[in-house]
Amino acid sequence: MSTDAPVSTVSFAPVLERKFAGRARPEASGRGDVPTISVDPASLHDVALFLRDDPSTRFDLLLDVASIDRSKLPAEQLPRDGKRFQASYILYSTRRNEHLRVKAAVPEARPSLPSLVDVWPAANWFEREAWDLMGIDFENHPNQKRLLTHNGFVGHALRKDYEAGQRWLCTEEDILQTDLASKTETAEDAFETMTLNFGPSHPATHGTLRAVFRLDGETIVAAEGECGYLHRCFEKMSESHTYSQVIPYTDRLNYCSPMINGNGYARAVEQMLGVEIPPRARAVRVILSEFSRIMDHLVCIAANLVDIGALTNFWFLFQAREEIYGLLEACCGARLTSSYARIGGLSNDVPENFVEWSRRLLVEVKKQVDEVDRLVSRNGIAMKRLRGTGLVTKENAIAWGFTGPCLRASGVPYDLRKDKPYDGYETYDFDIPVMNDGDNYSRYYVRMEEMRQSARIIEQGLSRLPSGPVNSDDYRVVLPPKEMVYNEMEGLIYHFKLVFEGIQVPAGEIYSSTEGANGELGYSIVSDGSGRPYRIKVRPPCFPLFAAFEKMVVGGMVSDAVATLGLLNIIAGELDR
Amino acid sequence: MPAKAVTLTVPELTFWERIYLVEVAKGLFRTMSHLLRNLLPTLKTDAYALFGKLPPAGERSIPTIYYPEEKRNYSNRFRGRHILKKRADDTLRCVACYMCQTACPADCIDIVAGEHPVLAYEKYPVKFEIDLLRCVMCGFCVDACPKDAIWMTRDYELSFFDRKSAVYGIPELTEKPGDTAEGGPGYGYRPYYGASPMRKAGEFQPSGLALMPFLDLRNKAINRMPAPAAPPAAPPAAKPAA
Numbered sequence: 001m002s003t004d005a006p007v008s009t010v011s012f013a014p015v016l017e018r019k020f021a022g023r024a025r026p027e028a029s030g031r032g033d034v035p036t037i038s039v040d041p042a043s044l045h046d047v048a049l050f051l052r053d054d055p056s057t058r059f060d061l062l063l064d065v066a067s068i069d070r071s072k073l074p075a076e077q078l079p080r081d082g083k084r085f086q087a088s089y090i091l092y093s094t095r096r097n098e099h100l101r102v103k104a105a106v107p108e109a110r111p112s113l114p115s116l117v118d119v120w121p122a123a124n125w126f127e128r129e130a131w132d133l134m135g136i137d138f139e140n141h142p143n144q145k146r147l148l149t150h151n152g153f154v155g156h157a158l159r160k161d162y163e164a165g166q167r168w169l170c171t172e173e174d175i176l177q178t179d180l181a182s183k184t185e186t187a188e189d190a191f192e193t194m195t196l197n198f199g200p201s202h203p204a205t206h207g208t209l210r211a212v213f214r215l216d217g218e219t220i221v222a223a224e225g226e227c228g229y230l231h232r233c234f235e236k237m238s239e240s241h242t243y244s245q246v247i248p249y250t251d252r253l254n255y256c257s258p259m260i261n262g263n264g265y266a267r268a269v270e271q272m273l274g275v276e277i278p279p280r281a282r283a284v285r286v287i288l289s290e291f292s293r294i295m296d297h298l299v300c301i302a303a304n305l306v307d308i309g310a311l312t313n314f315w316f317l318f319q320a321r322e323e324i325y326g327l328l329e330a331c332c333g334a335r336l337t338s339s340y341a342r343i344g345g346l347s348n349d350v351p352e353n354f355v356e357w358s359r360r361l362l363v364e365v366k367k368q369v370d371e372v373d374r375l376v377s378r379n380g381i382a383m384k385r386l387r388g389t390g391l392v393t394k395e396n397a398i399a400w401g402f403t404g405p406c407l408r409a410s411g412v413p414y415d416l417r418k419d420k421p422y423d424g425y426e427t428y429d430f431d432i433p434v435m436n437d438g439d440n441y442s443r444y445y446v447r448m449e450e451m452r453q454s455a456r457i458i459e460q461g462l463s464r465l466p467s468g469p470v471n472s473d474d475y476r477v478v479l480p481p482k483e484m485v486y487n488e489m490e491g492l493i494y495h496f497k498l499v500f501e502g503i504q505v506p507a508g509e510i511y512s513s514t515e516g517a518n519g520e521l522g523y524s525i526v527s528d529g530s531g532r533p534y535r536i537k538v539r540p541p542c543f544p545l546f547a548a549f550e551k552m553v554v555g556g557m558v559s560d561a562v563a564t565l566g567l568l569n570i571i572a573g574e575l576d577r
Numbered sequence: 578m579p580a581k582a583v584t585l586t587v588p589e590l591t592f593w594e595r596i597y598l599v600e601v602a603k604g605l606f607r608t609m610s611h612l613l614r615n616l617l618p619t620l621k622t623d624a625y626a627l628f629g630k631l632p633p634a635g636e637r638s639i640p641t642i643y644y645p646e647e648k649r650n651y652s653n654r655f656r657g658r659h660i661l662k663k664r665a666d667d668t669l670r671c672v673a674c675y676m677c678q679t680a681c682p683a684d685c686i687d688i689v690a691g692e693h694p695v696l697a698y699e700k701y702p703v704k705f706e707i708d709l710l711r712c713v714m715c716g717f718c719v720d721a722c723p724k725d726a727i728w729m730t731r732d733y734e735l736s737f738f739d740r741k742s743a744v745y746g747i748p749e750l751t752e753k754p755g756d757t758a759e760g761g762p763g764y765g766y767r768p769y770y771g772a773s774p775m776r777k778a779g780e781f782q783p784s785g786l787a788l789m790p791f792l793d794l795r796n797k798a799i800n801r802m803p804a805p806a807a808p809p810a811a812p813p814a815a816k817p818a819a
């Protein structure tokens with residue numbers, strides 16, 4: 001663990017100083033963290049506009065709004081301004097390839113911030129979430145109500161004084177009273193339109209999501225999405241677990257590609273610790289992440305093709321996925337709940353026949369993908385169903401906070417593996433497929449191509465898989481080898497310390513992002529220097545996607561909404577956390 | 578902007594593809610070929626099934642597994658039901674140190690320690706329970722054990738009629754010959770013995786960590802331990818497991 005002092009890395013600091021002298025200041029950010037500025041709540045809206053529009057900033061993509069309750073920090077870290085809550089807006093500039101965190105602190109007495117929905121429409125649901133779970137009030141928010149919890153919920157769950165384990169009764173009214181459903185009764189056009197409830201357990205939602213449509217004939221005139229049915233309090237729970245104990249929870253975020261979540265989480269903590277993992281572990285993480293990405297795309301495409309009536313492909317693609325699960329299980333011991341990553345490496349070395357097995361598997365997977373490609377990509381019906389539906393323009397995709405394949409299908413070539421390479425992705429030769437149409441077909445086609453690119457990465461990774469250990473040698477982070485634990489006092493002490501106290505992560509903050517199968521998977525972690533995370537906020541890639549769903553489907557038909565939902569690939573596990 | 582973004586274009590359909598009929602035939606041919614390739618061996622399967630048998634794996638082209646007659650082969654890292662390992666003298670290796678209980682993210686291990694009559698063993702678990710309904714099968718308990726006392730098997734067929742029977746105690750958890758016998762689940766996830774090449778090359782340094790005085794550490798650990806229930810009335814035989 002090096003001791004390099006935190007420095008400010010804000011590139012536009014002089015401009016900021018000139019425009020907002022004193023009201024917005026660059027802050028020092030820790031190792032591996034993104035540049036940070038802190039802003040007075042009163043000027044937040046102006047600063048936001050400046051950040052979005054000024055040529056020296058151009059932060060057009062709002063990635064996340066993380067909130068934190070700082071009241072239980074240890075005395076020496078308590079905020080000097082005495083303000084209890086703080087919101088951190090994570091921004092990205094697609095033109096300048098730069099991340100930025102904007103912090104705004106608010107006092108307990110009046111925890112309110114101006115809403116930034118008019119600056120970045122993506123802020124809508126993120127702010128709703130921050131209000132729901134942290135109780136930060138956003139002035140002028142168009143629709144500030146509960147998002148992940150239900151209307152019968154009392155309190156704000158992520159506040160430090162909220163006691164976990166309380167139960168609140170959710171009555172039928174709490175669920176059914178969406179504005180949309182009630183409006184139809186009173187609106188003037190109630191005579192012409194009808195309300196259609198879709199989900200939360202509808203086969204085409206592929207998870208527990210809910211949407212309510214108002215229909216005029218078969219055309220959707222208004223829609224509202226609702227999530228939270230699979231909310232498992234991941235963020236609250238992680239505050240009472242050690243850093244390692246959070247790993248099994250991450251498997252359940254995007255359960256179609258669990259390895260990527262675990263790897264991303266472990267990397268975030270490693271960055272905070274300043275721990276380097278050995279090259280073999282990095283290569284294995286890349287290979288298995290790419291296998292997971294293929295798996296995720298397979299599920300997305302297979303399930304979506306079922307929705308639009310092409311059942312056969314499902315069998316072809318799921319066989320490939322099934323076989324990949326076999327490989328993952330041989331590495332980590334479980335098909336889905338992988339928990340393979342450890343902070344500082346992996347739980348185990350890959351099996352002996354890993355390279356050979358993966359190579360054989362890759363041939364099979366590519367065969368199945370090609371088969372589906374031949375059946376679907378040039379199929380007239382599929383084209384009619386997918387082309388021109390669920391349109392998202394480039395500008396909208398950015399404004400709504402899209403990332404991943406959905407953003408690339410709208411013509412923005414943003415991929416963290418290229419733009420902010422991690423785990424050695426810069427040494428692999430692969431392309432980022434992009435399409436300009438922004439319709440469902442693009443989202444399908446980009447995913448097909450991404451699977452081939454992932455296969456390329458895997459091949460390269462396999463051909464130069466380094467030998468050596470898969471765990472760091474830093475026994476303050478990684479459990480020492482068992483021979484040491486069984487035979488030597490020193491090994492046992494390290495082991496003891498790690499198990500009983502957990503990994504001691506130095507106090508600080510990080511935003512670490514990984515290219516998940518669905519887009520940018522971000523972990524905002526705040527450490528108070530103890531063995532347990534003070535706060536973890538996950539930026540789930542499909543959260544802004546589902547938030548935009550209600551805007552995308554308006555004007556289309558219900559059957560197109562189903563195709564759109566499928567190709568956005570909403571995974572309830574990471575949507576609701 | 579990344580150096581290598583390739584812009585894909587929507588494939589243009591040819592005339593024949595647009596009128597569709599030819600494509601229907603081609604598509605049908607493709608799916609039919611799969612069907613036929615699967616059908617023949619399936620018929621064979623049916624023939625076997627008439628005699629209540631399963632066809633040998635090599636004679637099938639479909640990947641379906643005929644569960645429960647046939648089971649998927651899992652690797653020897655599979656995380657299934659736990660077992661408690663025994664010493665050569667048939668006592669449990671576990672010394673009731675509470676490490677697995679502390680490491681468990683699901684909080685599902687419940688241990689009560691007792692004094693072992695064999696002095697060298699110091700302690701043993703009077704009670705060792707895993708609530709398998711809470712367990713997330715993460716294997717952290719295996720990693721945490723300093724005595725190589727808890728492993729996992731490949732047994733994944735865990736179903737219960739009531740919650741109580743899902744709580745496995747020492748009798749259920751103790752390793753039995755059937756666990757590794759022919760047809761048994763076999764060992765699954767085990768502690769990772771790992772390698773520390775730096776250490777082997779003599780390069781291992783404790784990297785500046787202020788080692789906690791060992792006593793202090795012990796106190797801390799002991800504080801977390803619940804007081805053992807009443808000491809066992811009669812010292813159990815050398816075999817604590819019933």
Ligand code: SF4
Pocket residue numbers: 677680681682683684685686707711712713714715716717718719
């Ligand atoms: S496998 Fe994980 S959840 Fe289950 S008992 Fe062990 S540590 Fe606990």
Ligand code: SF4
Pocket residue numbers: 670671672673674675676677678688721722723724725726727
């Ligand atoms: S960690 Fe091992 S020795 Fe300690 S209580 Fe658990 S099983 Fe027993």
